[in-house]
Amino acid sequence: MSTKKYGMVMVDLEAGGKEVGRFLGHGATVTKITTGVDLEQGQGGHVFCTGCTDGMARIYDVRQRLPVLTVEGDSGKGACTAILAYPDGIPVLFTGAMETTQCIRTWDVRAKATVYELSTGNNETNDLAWDGARNTLYASTTCPGMNRMGYTVDYRRARIPKVQLGRFGFPSLNDGCWDREEDDHDPEDEDKDEEDMNDDGKSWVQEKDHGDAQYCWPKEAHNPENYFGYTFDAGEHTLFRYKFCQNANIDVTPPYGEATVGR
Numbered sequence: 001m002s003t004k005k006y007g008m009v010m011v012d013l014e015a016g017g018k019e020v021g022r023f024l025g026h027g028a029t030v031t032k033i034t035t036g037v038d039l040e041q042g043q044g045g046h047v048f049c050t051g052c053t054d055g056m057a058r059i060y061d062v063r064q065r066l067p068v069l070t071v072e073g074d075s076g077k078g079a080c081t082a083i084l085a086y087p088d089g090i091p092v093l094f095t096g097a098m099e100t101t102q103c104i105r106t107w108d109v110r111a112k113a114t115v116y117e118l119s120t121g122n123n124e125t126n127d128l129a130w131d132g133a134r135n136t137l138y139a140s141t142t143c144p145g146m147n148r149m150g151y152t153v154d155y156r157r158a159r160i161p162k163v164q165l166g167r168f169g170f171p172s173l174n175d176g177c178w179d180r181e182e183d184d185h186d187p188e189d190e191d192k193d194e195e196d197m198n199d200d201g202k203s204w205v206q207e208k209d210h211g212d213a214q215y216c217w218p219k220e221a222h223n224p225e226n227y228f229g230y231t232f233d234a235g236e237h238t239l240f241r242y243k244f245c246q247n248a249n250i251d252v253t254p255p256y257g258e259a260t261v262g263r
Helices: 187-191
Strands: 008-012 018-023 030-035 047-052 056-061 069-072 080-085 092-097 103-108 113-119 124-131 136-142 155-157 178-180 203-206 216-218 238-243
Touching (some): 056 092, 080 124, 092 124
Antiparallel strands (some): 008 018, 080 092, 136 238
16 A cells, blocks of 8 residues: 555555555655565565656565665656566566656566566557466557547658568568668768668668658657667557567567558
């Protein structure tokens, strides 16, 4: 239970709600509290985590008043949601942010370090849920570039790395719908061979006379197009499902969003 003084208390329901413990360490309002979600397997019974509007996620042990681990979920600028899970018995903390990071961070609790980041298609994360039986993470997200009328604003044409053309559902370069991104153009590049032209540093946008661009990107996106290895923008409020398994097919990707430049 959170309190108005940026703190938390633990109460005994069998004792009529008597306060039996108090936890310290929060610098702002606590917005989310989750216990280990695999309690039926006997894991995490004395541990819980919190998300806070100071941008931090914290893990507590009920036998201690101060957090045993504090991680940065949103660079200290916005609300952070967090959930503690035990895939294959390994303690993992997932954090999602409302303001700056526009991704979900996966933390190895034992190493106290980020393992990897999950793309949310430039969306902000509202809440997280873990399905332990299926090793699946669910994320409720909102698109910061969509207004209350359902229109997208402040988008530009996406700069698609050349190595992604013809993959992930993108048309190939030979389809004739791409222009070389002017900001990346260097006259000396014309003398390079075809192998060099396939570098990630070369990006392309859809032709301006090709109608509304099918692939757009927020002007204020936190990450560039090639950050996750697959250029993807959700373009709308979205519920994402992340399935964790061995030998995943990285070419199976979500469909690109339908945000446009003109509206």
